[in-house]
Structure formats: structure tokens, C-alpha cells
Amino acid sequence: MTTHTIINPATEQPVRQVEQSTAEQTDEAIEHAARAQEHWRQVAPGDRARLLRRFAELVDTHGDELAALETANSGHPMGAARWEAGQVRDVLMYYSAAPERMAGRQIPVAGGLDVTFKEPVGVVGLIVPWNFPMPILSWGLAPALAAGCAVVAKPAELTPLTAIRVGELALDAGIPEGVFQVLPGKGAIVGQRLVDHPAVRKIVFTGSTEVGRQIMAGCARHVKRLTLELGGKSANIVFADADVERAAATAPYAVFDNAGQDCCARSRILVEASVLEKFMGLLEGAVRGVRVGDPTAADTEMGPLISAAHREHVASYVPDSAPVAFRGSAPDGAGFWYPPTVLAPVPPDSVAYTEEIFGPVVTVTPFTDEAEAIAMANDTPYGLSGSIWTGSVGRAIRVARGVETGNLSVNSHSSVRYWTPFGGFKQSGLGRELGPDAVDAFTEVKNVFIANN
Numbered sequence: 183m184t185t186h187t188i189i190n191p192a193t194e195q196p197v198r199q200v201e202q203s204t205a206e207q208t209d210e211a212i213e214h215a216a217r218a219q220e221h222w223r224q225v226a227p228g229d230r231a232r233l234l235r236r237f238a239e240l241v242d243t244h245g246d247e248l249a250a251l252e253t254a255n256s257g258h259p260m261g262a263a264r265w266e267a268g269q270v271r272d273v274l275m276y277y278s279a280a281p282e283r284m285a286g287r288q289i290p291v292a293g294g295l296d297v298t299f300k301e302p303v304g305v306v307g308l309i310v311p312w313n314f315p316m317p318i319l320s321w322g323l324a325p326a327l328a329a330g331c332a333v334v335a336k337p338a339e340l341t342p343l344t345a346i347r348v349g350e351l352a353l354d355a356g357i358p359e360g361v362f363q364v365l366p367g368k369g370a371i372v373g374q375r376l377v378d379h380p381a382v383r384k385i386v387f388t389g390s391t392e393v394g395r396q397i398m399a400g401c402a403r404h405v406k407r408l409t410l411e412l413g414g415k416s417a418n419i420v421f422a423d424a425d426v427e428r429a430a431a432t433a434p435y436a437v438f439d440n441a442g443q444d445c446c447a448r449s450r451i452l453v454e455a456s457v458l459e460k461f462m463g464l465l466e467g468a469v470r471g472v473r474v475g476d477p478t479a480a481d482t483e484m485g486p487l488i489s490a491a492h493r494e495h496v497a498s499y500v501p502d503s504a505p506v507a508f509r510g511s512a513p514d515g516a517g518f519w520y521p522p523t524v525l526a527p528v529p530p531d532s533v534a535y536t537e538e539i540f541g542p543v544v545t546v547t548p549f550t551d552e553a554e555a556i557a558m559a560n561d562t563p564y565g566l567s568g569s570i571w572t573g574s575v576g577r578a579i580r581v582a583r584g585v586e587t588g589n590l591s592v593n594s595h596s597s598v599r600y601w602t603p604f605g606g607f608k609q610s611g612l613g614r615e616l617g618p619d620a621v622d623a624f625t626e627v628k629n630v631f632i633a634n635n
């Protein structure tokens with residue numbers, strides 16, 4: 183058994199040692215889950231609903247504890263971490279309504295009756311990244327449990343603490359042993375075993391497009407069901423007819439939220455050339471105003487990056503020759519800090535413009551008309567989110583239909599509402615999470631013909 187030392191990214195101090203699961207332990211957990219699922223799928227829908235509600239209530243009463251744990255483990259500002267714990271509660275509560283609504287259909291057929299049932303897929307392997315450990319865990323967990331599946335979750339090696347605690351709260355709420363297990367450990371060991379074990383019938387993976395591609399190939403061997411939430415390089419498109427003041431004031435939060443470690447980050451700002459100068463002037467004030475610092479302080483808006491290695495990766499996109507237009511501030515001393523950074527002008531073939539940086543670095547590039555804005559937004563292998571700023575309803579609709587991406591906001595930078603579907607076009611993923619249909623992704627449709635003679 184090996185252990186991993188969790189480091190607080192804001193202080194570089196050790197937080198806790200976490201035991202890493204082995205491949206053998208992963209196999210045991212999967213077999214335990216398969217036995218538990220046989221029982222769980224038969225728990226009456228109303229009882230499954232009640233257990234999910236109790237689970238949500240316990241997450242709610244432990245919200246501050248979970249938030250403090252996330253702040254220490256991931257460096258998320260306390261306000262953001264509280265929102266994330268609240269999201270786990272809300273997602274569990276939302277899907278607690280699902281077990282009693284998993285109705286099939288009856289279809290008239292000659293010679294009898296055809297009825298359909300929604301059957302749980304079985305054991306689900308949930309592979310979670312380090313950027314939003316709590317929300318992303320809950321997006322797979324809640325609908326899977328509601329559907330009658332058992333879940334084996336692998337948190338990221340760097341950020342397992344809140345997942346471990348949520349697993350304990352599930353047991354306290356009365357979710358039966360084995361129905362939800364959390365296995366800290368390495369992707370190449372625990373994650374890979376979830377992909378390879380035949381008793382795991384579905385994988386839900388969030389992380390890099392590169393690892394997602396490997397997981398998809400692994401799942402193909404078993405024709406295993408799969409949901410992928412991968413990277414992004416989303417555009418924030420600002421037209422001259424927009425409320426440019428509002429667009430500039432919110433643009434930092436559209437990309438620097440979670441220190442830019444966000445698959446929905448609008449990391450390419452595209453601005454209509456006629457308002458570029460005005461926009462840049464307003465953006466500078468907004469970027470310098472982002473409060474970066476101690477994540478435990480109530481007014482902090484941006485914390486550190488997750489690790490020293492990740493900071494090095496982010497910094498590699500800003501060499502000495504980079505066109506830094508202006509920067510915000512970041513603390514000196516201990517902690518994996520990196521200041522909010524705006525690059526302009528950036529040619530569209532620059533790696534800062536084409537690759538997902540996953541840090542607080544944004545590029546600004548002008549466009550001349552609507553067609554060019556759409557073409558530039560789409561000139562990427564990704565398609566996860568984006569924003570459109572305009573005063574014209576017609577243009578908002580035209581551009582929204584033209585941009586190839588799964589989640590768009592008009593005159594807003596919001597990305598995730600748990601009651602609307604979330605997922606990506608192109609290499610940003612496969613399938614949708616959240617929203618009213620997410621439970622279907624954890625069920626198989628069975629059709630049964632009943633002869634009437």
C-alpha cells in the first residue's frame with residue numbers, strides 16, 4: 183500500500199496522507215459494487231428517493247466542513263467551495279425525484295402488447311478530475327444512484343478529500359454498503375482497472391481529451407457505455423452593439439474563475455475591431471481588480487493553481503517574448519500562485535490561442551464581422567462553452583446557432599445549471615450530463631412483448 187501526501191496549494195504545507203488503492207483493491211470494490219447493485223436496483227423507488235434526499239440533507243448540514251476541506255485540498259476560495267458543496271446537495275436533491283419517474287412506455291402491437299422498462303446499466307465507474315472535485319463527482323453520482331446503479335468513484339490523486347468525506351456521508355445517510363465507494367489512487371491503476379473490468383458497465387470520465395481518447399479505446403473492447411467531458415477552448419464574443427462595459431467587467435470571471443482551471447473557461451476573447459480599444463481599456467481595470475490571495479479570506483475571488491507542475495505548465499504559455507498586454511496581481515512566497523494574464527495581440531496560430539492552458543491566461547483577438555466571429559469561434563477541435571455579447575436578439579440567435587459548442591450564454595458567462603443539459607461538441611466530449619434526461623444515460627431500455635393469446 184502506498185500513500186500520497188496532499189499538499190495545500192496556497193501554503194505548500196502537507197494536509198494529510200491518503201492511502202492509494204491497488205488494482206486488487208479496485209477489483210474487490212467492483213465485485214462488492216456488483217453484489218450491492220443487485221440489491222439496490224430492487225429497493226422501492228420511493229425508498230431510493232428518500233435515501234437520496236437524506237444524503238442531500240447530510241451534505242447540506244456538512245456544507246461548511248466540505249467547503250473547508252476543499253479549500254485546504256484544492257485552494258478554492260471559500261465562497262466558491264461553499265457553492266460547490268451546495269451544488270452536491272442540489273444535484274442529489276434534484277435527482278432524488280427521478281426514481282419515482284422512471285416510467286417506461288406501452289406500445290400497441292399486433293397480437294399483444296409491448297411494454298418498455300428502464301433498467302439500470304449496473305456498476306458505474308466515475309473518474310473525476312482535480313479541478314472541481316465535488317460538483318463533477320455529483321453530476322455522475324446522483325443520476326446513477328437514482329437509476330439504481332452502484333458507483334465506484336476514483337477522485338483525482340491530487341484532490342480526493344471531499345470525495346472521501348461525501349462517501350462517508352452517503353453511508354451515514356443509509357445508502358447501503360457497496361452502492362457508493364470512493365477509491366483514491368492513480369488514474370493508470372484504479373482508473374484503468376475501472377475501464378478494463380468487465381463488471382463495470384459504464385464509465386463517466388471528466389478530464390483531458392488525451393486521456394479521454396485512451397479511455398474511449400479501452401471501453402470499445404467491452405462495448406462499455408461511456409460519457410466523456412473533456413477539454414475546451416471557448417470563445418467570449420463581444421460585438422460592437424453589446425453593453426461593452428458589462429462584457430468587459432465580467433470577462434475576467436468568465437476565464438479566471440477557479441484560476442482558469444475550468445473546462446468552460448472563455449479563454450479566447452474575440453472583440454469586434456471597432457470597439458477593441460474601448461474594450462481593452464475597460465478590461466484592464468477589471469483584471470487588475472480581481473482579488474487574488476488567501477482562499478480562506480471571505481473576499482478572495484481567485485486562489486492558487488493546483489500544483490507546482492501545473493503552474494510550470496501554465497507559465498510555459500507565457501514566455502518572455504509573449505505579448506502581455508496587462509496582468510493582475512498574485513501573492514509572493516509560498517503557494518502555487520499565478521497572476522491573471524491578458525495576451526494581445528495574439529495571432530490565431532499561436533499555441534496560447536489554440537491550446538487549452540487551464541490557467542489564468544486569456545488571449546484577445548479582433549474580428550471584423552459576424553461571419554468572421556463565428557468562423558474564429560469554431561476554429562478549434564473543442565466545443566464546450568462560450569458567450570455572445572450583443573444588443574441584437576436576431577444576432578444572438580444567429581450566432582448561437584452558428585457556434586459549434588454545447589453550452590452557450592448570451593450576455594452572460596454562466597455555464598452550468600444542474601437542471602439543464604451539459605456537455606460538449608467535437609473533441610470536448612460525448613453525451614450529456616445534468617438536466618432532466620441524465621438518468622436515461624444510466625439505464626438500458628428493455629422492450630417486452632406480451633402475447634394476448
Ligand code: NDP
Pocket residue numbers: 309310311312313336337338339340367368369370372373374377388389390391393394396397411412413414444445538539540
Ligand atoms: P487527466 O485527464 O490526466 O485526469 C483526469 C482523471 O483521469 C484523473 O482522475 C486521473 O487520475 C484519471 N486518469 C488519468 N489517466 C488515466 C487512465 N489511463 N485511465 C483512467 N483514468 C485515468 O487530467 P489532468 O488532471 O492531468 O489534467 C490535464 C489536462 O486535462 C488539464 O490541463 C486540462 O487541459 C484537462 N482537464 C480538463 C478537465 C475538464 O473539466 N474538462 C478537468 C481536468 C483536466 P490521476 O489522479 O492519476 O491523474
